[in-house]
Amino acid sequence: MMQHHVVSDDFLGKWQQTTNVMAGIFDVPAGLIMRVWPEQIEVLVSSHTPGNPYEAHEKANLSTGLYCETVMATRDVLQVPHALEDEHWQDNPDVALNMISYLGVPLLWPDQEVFGTICVLDSKKRLYQERYVALLWEIKRAIEADFKVMAQQQELIAGNAQLRDANQALARSNEELKAALEKINTMQVDLLRAEKMSALGKLVAGIAHELNTPIGNGLMLASTLKSNAVDITRELEAGVTRKRMQDFIDGVNQGADILLHSLGRAGELVTSFKQVAVDQSSMRRREFGLEKTCGEILVALGPTIRKSGHEVVCEVPDDIVMDSYPGALEQVLINLVNNALLHAYPSGLAGRIRITARSDADDWVEIGVIDDGVGISPANLARVFDPFFTTRLGQGGSGLGLSVVYNQITSALGGSVRVDSELGHGARFTLRLPRIAPKEVA
Ligand SMILES: Nc1ncnc2c1ncn2[C@@H]1O[C@H](COP(=O)(O)OP(=O)(O)OP(=O)(O)O)[C@@H](O)[C@H]1O
Ligand SMILES: [Mg+2]
Numbered sequence: 001m002m003q004h005h006v007v008s009d010d011f012l013g014k015w016q017q018t019t020n021v022m023a024g025i026f027d028v029p030a031g032l033i034m035r036v037w038p039e040q041i042e043v044l045v046s047s048h049t050p051g052n053p054y055e056a057h058e059k060a061n062l063s064t065g066l067y068c069e070t071v072m073a074t075r076d077v078l079q080v081p082h083a084l085e086d087e088h089w090q091d092n093p094d095v096a097l098n099m100i101s102y103l104g105v106p107l108l109w110p111d112q113e114v115f116g117t118i119c120v121l122d123s124k125k126r127l128y129q130e131r132y133v134a135l136l137w138e139i140k141r142a143i144e145a146d147f148k149v150m151a152q153q154q155e156l157i158a159g160n161a162q163l164r165d166a167n168q169a170l171a172r173s174n175e176e177l178k179a180a181l182e183k184i185n186t187m188q189v190d191l192l193r194a195e196k197m198s199a200l201g202k203l204v205a206g207i208a209h210e211l212n213t214p215i216g217n218g219l220m221l222a223s224t225l226k227s228n229a230v231d232i233t234r235e236l237e238a239g240v241t242r243k244r245m246q247d248f249i250d251g252v253n254q255g256a257d258i259l260l261h262s263l264g265r266a267g268e269l270v271t272s273f274k275q276v277a278v279d280q281s282s283m284r285r286r287e288f289g290l291e292k293t294c295g296e297i298l299v300a301l302g303p304t305i306r307k308s309g310h311e312v313v314c315e316v317p318d319d320i321v322m323d324s325y326p327g328a329l330e331q332v333l334i335n336l337v338n339n340a341l342l343h344a345y346p347s348g349l350a351g352r353i354r355i356t357a358r359s360d361a362d363d364w365v366e367i368g369v370i371d372d373g374v375g376i377s378p379a380n381l382a383r384v385f386d387p388f389f390t391t392r393l394g395q396g397g398s399g400l401g402l403s404v405v406y407n408q409i410t411s412a413l414g415g416s417v418r419v420d421s422e423l424g425h426g427a428r429f430t431l432r433l434p435r436i437a438p439k440e441v442a
Helices: 009-026 067-074 093-097 130-238 242-276 290-308 326-343 401-410
Strands: 030-036 040-046 059-061 078-080 101-108 114-122 286-289 311-315 321-324 352-359 364-371 416-421 427-434
Touching: 009 030, 009 040, 009 114, 009 130, 040 114, 067 078, 067 101, 067 114, 101 130, 114 130, 130 242, 286 290, 290 311, 290 326, 290 352, 321 326, 321 427, 326 352, 326 364, 326 401, 326 427, 401 416, 401 427
Parallel strands: 311 352
Antiparallel strands: 030 040, 030 114, 040 059, 078 101, 101 114, 286 321, 352 364, 364 427, 416 427
């Protein structure tokens, strides 16, 4: 509501001068600017003129028959030349102050609400000429122009406050965003750590479980052999038949075979586990050319490849230089190539395995290990990276190869791996690695 606007001292000072001049021109003791409040009317500005009975800031109750009430109600000029000669005005409150003549016009806010009045009062009969009335309207319009400026100033101030509030809100939400981001970052580090831990933990639990069987079998056999030996020693004193002796020897042989097998299996598992448990921090990080590393792998695998009768080719451009862990990458590629040699060509047909690479502008390197073998069934495709998933159980497969691959790629090398395959159309393992490996997550 406009009524509640505070009128600044600047405007009050200006209007004081206006009322002073006005009182002088009209030659009256009182020139007033009145402001209406909900229940009362206030002398906002009172001319500094001799004999002026009104003081600024004094208030009078409304509904008491004041001249100004009529002006505000009709929103029109009111002229009372002589209240005491006028039945309607002779008892109005201003008469008590000896103000018996009145000329006033309404003051309106820009939104047409009533602000109050501007008026002149005198202690004697006055009949103002038309041009004096016109002058009062002009003064009114000048003050109303000031109202507009006031309103605009208020809007500016309010707008400013709003801007300030909005700015503060923005700053606050920026702070919150920053805090949230920091939290997410630390959470991500924690998650990475937890994931690494749980992957390792799962492997350890799995390994322990797997080792249980061959070692348990071995223990049982060893104790059977031992008690068999005790038996035969006792029987030997009494003399044994040739048949009994042969049975004993057969038993020892069989037991030794199974024992060898079990311990061999345990040994295999321990070897695979050693691969899994490679401590990343002890792995050497350095710059290396990808093509050279690829060549070294082919040399290392040379005997195996020749024996397999398949062909392995390196299609890596010679300008990719990585700053990463060559040991981990070699381990990964050897595993993938070995898998292709072992699993992709059961029929014995000669196959062709390709290692490809390309780098993109964002410093990522994509490496492919692609074979043209039997492929992987959709059901198995989702499980090949699981620890202990193997289709060669009991034929030397532990099912750890690809889980090691996965761990190395996602932790030390900081990348990702996917496999695509269709039965009968080969398999393709795609690695996406940062050319520069991330700093180690402790
Ligand atoms: N290139 C491939 N073509 C077809 N099948 C594959 C290929 N690579 C992996 N597989 C399948 O994924 C399974 C899991 O592979 P993974 O390397 O984890 O274990 P594995 O080779 O069986 O045993 P390990 O590597 O521990 O000796 C394999 O048993 C095989 O069925
Ligand atoms: Mg394997």
